[in-house]
């Protein structure tokens with residue numbers, strides 16, 4: 257039985273890095289008129305209340321989105337403005353009460369011709385995400401295993417698009433499944449953009465195995481971005497956040513390279529940790 261609920265973690269520093277990256281990819285896909293698809297294998301609830309019991313219990317958003325939210329407009333890098341504009345659109349009175357999960361951001365950054373498929377296994381979060389997007393006919397919500405769903409839906413008819421794989425890794429075998437799934441998907445749809453989230457854990461063998469296997473997979477054009485929030489001797493199990501992007505759109509690498517120093521400085525006020533962007537496998 258799944259127990260992970262993203263509502264406890266919504267808007268934390270890992271979400272911010274992931275969602276900024278997601279918003280940059282989606283904006284890049286919108287540069288061409290032709291429709292694209294967005295496949296989200298681990299969708300979560302879509303929208304999160306930051307005043308609700310779950311978010312208040314951990315307060316993780318206070319070390320994430322809240323640090324950006326109070327920055328004066330003049331200090332916000334241009335590349336970050338669309339992500340914050342998406343959040344401002346649902347937080348009408350400048351008070352930060354709602355955080356947008358990946359499905360809600362994807363809804364914001366896509367156009368009438370695009371199509372979105374959201375997969376979520378947890379019964380409560382499935383009900384929430386289904387209800388949250390009922391009125392948008394572009395959005396299809398499935399209660400199913402996201403790994404199986406991605407393979408069933410690939411290659412998509414649109415031929416262009418983004419796959420977001422964002423498991424909670426509650427099941428440790430997910431570290432194996434993510435790589436196997438990416439290899440299968442890439443064989444079926446070589447031109448898709450794939451974004452995979454992974455935590456930086458004290459037990460480094462997990463993330464290292466994912467990265468090593470992807471490097472050896474034969475897949476080209478693999479980029480990664482990481483932000484280390486805490487020093488590596490922190491007692492916390494997770495000390496940072498990472499994303500692998502396969503087939504990053506034009507200028508994504510440059511945009512992340514420009515943004516990460518600023519993001520790290522804001523998200524890591526004690527200047528602990530570090531950040532990095534690099535090609536794992538070039539073209």
Ligand SMILES: C[S@@+](CC[C@H](N)C(=O)[O-])C[C@H]1O[C@@H](n2cnc3c(N)ncnc32)[C@H](O)[C@@H]1O
Pocket residue numbers: 258260261262274297298299300301302356357358359375376377378381400401402403422423424
């Ligand atoms: C990290 S959260 C997703 C957050 C979301 N992508 C976002 O950025 O807002 C992971 C979600 O995956 C769901 N989940 C876990 N295993 C799954 C599976 N095999 N297939 C689909 N969803 C799954 C969990 O219930 C949880 O809601």
